Amino acid sequence: MNVAIEDKRGLRNVIEAANLTRRFGDNVAVDSVSFQIGHGEIVGLLGHNGAGKTTVMKILTGYLEPSAGRASIDGQDVTEHPSAVQRKIGYLPESVPLYLDMEVLDYLEFAATVRGVRERERPAAIRRAVEATGLADRALDTIGELSRGYRQRVGVAQAIVHEPRFLILDEPTSGLDPAQTEGMRNLIRELARDATVILSTHIMQEVDAVCDRVMILRAGRLALDRTLADLQRSRRLLIGTHASRDAVQAAVGDRAQVVGGTYDRAAFLSFDEPLTEATSADVARTLVEGGVAFHALHPEQRDLESVFRAVSEGGEIDA
Numbered sequence: 228m229n230v231a232i233e234d235k236r237g238l239r240n241v242i243e244a245a246n247l248t249r250r251f252g253d254n255v256a257v258d259s260v261s262f263q264i265g266h267g268e269i270v271g272l273l274g275h276n277g278a279g280k281t282t283v284m285k286i287l288t289g290y291l292e293p294s295a296g297r298a299s300i301d302g303q304d305v306t307e308h309p310s311a312v313q314r315k316i317g318y319l320p321e322s323v324p325l326y327l328d329m330e331v332l333d334y335l336e337f338a339a340t341v342r343g344v345r346e347r348e349r350p351a352a353i354r355r356a357v358e359a360t361g362l363a364d365r366a367l368d369t370i371g372e373l374s375r376g377y378r379q380r381v382g383v384a385q386a387i388v389h390e391p392r393f394l395i396l397d398e399p400t401s402g403l404d405p406a407q408t409e410g411m412r413n414l415i416r417e418l419a420r421d422a423t424v425i426l427s428t429h430i431m432q433e434v435d436a437v438c439d440r441v442m443i444l445r446a447g448r449l450a451l452d453r454t455l456a457d458l459q460r461s462r463r464l465l466i467g468t469h470a471s472r473d474a475v476q477a478a479v480g481d482r483a484q485v486v487g488g489t490y491d492r493a494a495f496l497s498f499d500e501p502l503t504e505a506t507s508a509d510v511a512r513t514l515v516e517g518g519v520a521f522h523a524l525h526p527e528q529r530d531l532e533s534v535f536r537a538v539s540e541g542g543e544i545d546a
Contacts, residue, residue, distance in 0.1 A: 241266050241423055242287065242393065246296035249282050256282045258447040259296065269419045271434035272427040274444035275539055280427045281321065283444070284395050287425070288318045300393060314343055317391035317422075321398045323382030327371030331362055331381055334370060335388055342389035356384040359414055361407075375402035383411070387418065394424045400433060412436050431532045441531065443538045450538045458534055460501040464510060466494050467523025478517025479510060495527065502526045 242264035249257040257279040264270055274280045285291035287298055289309030298305045300312045326334055335356060339349045357366055360380040365373060370381060379402050386394065399415070400408045415424060415437050426438060434441055434455075441458070443451040464483070466475065475494055476485040483496040496510065511524055 248295040271438035278444040279447040317386035338385040356388040461526040463527040468521040
């Protein structure tokens with residue numbers, strides 16, 4: 228049964244996981260993970276090695292059954308309808324399954340056949356995949372003769388040859404040089420016009436560059452699920468001052484809570500709501516009126532790498 232559910236942003240949820248759990252003997256690789264992904268989103272899936280990223284992706288693609296919970300793609304249960312779901316998905320595993328003795332075009336012909344592309348449609352489908360991944364000059368080369376970067380392109384080409392509506396990419400820029408990496412980023416953005424994308428990577432800049440949202444796994448559990456826009460909206464204001472923490476707190480009163488800071492270091496003011504320009508202006512005026520001298524006043528700059536480090540180490544990120 229196909230069920231279209233919209234989230235609070237008005238997006239139609241096309242990928243859903245409910246209490247996904249996967250055990251390997253006594254080891255719990257994925258522990259009660261739940262999330263929804265809307266149509267057209269590009270979601271970065273992050274986590275240290277062993278956090279459960281690859282296991283989640285294999286469950287979503289139907290290559291691994293959950294021990295408990297369920298996953299659905301486009302309203303179809305992955306466990307109950309694996310073949311139907313796999314026809315809608317383009318999957319790039321971290322170790323791309325390439326046949327090194329085949330030419331690029333022959334391999335993509337094989338991939339298109341396996342993916343169920345009709346014979347009369349295969350030439351056009353292969354041509355689109357080759358052009359999209361920049362393989363035109365290497366189309367007749369044997370895969371075993373290609374560099375690591377070009378093999379990665381072949382892996383992406385096989386994932387998109389059937390024009391899937393869902394893409395699950397595990398380390399898509401692995402082995403690519405800077406120019407190829409930028410080309411891959413542009414390709415992912417282009418593909419997301421018609422597809423929903425889950426991107427797993429260890430490279431924070433990759434997520435910053437192409438993703439709308441980030442999910443961080445820690446020890447098999449979903450530790451954070453937020454849009455990048457939300458993560459960039461700070462609720463803490465940095466004050467460069469030599470005044471004491473007590474003096475700063477007395478000046479701002481109950482507007483905010485002073486956290487951290489010493490006599491010779493900046494302090495942070497923590498607010499209940501995301502900061503605005505008006506908030507900063509009000510705090511500056513309040514500090515001056517309270518006789519607190521300061522040499523800097525600006526919202527905390529929170530980058531994805533620091534967020535990932537804090538979450539992975541068991542810390543919490545303010546809402």
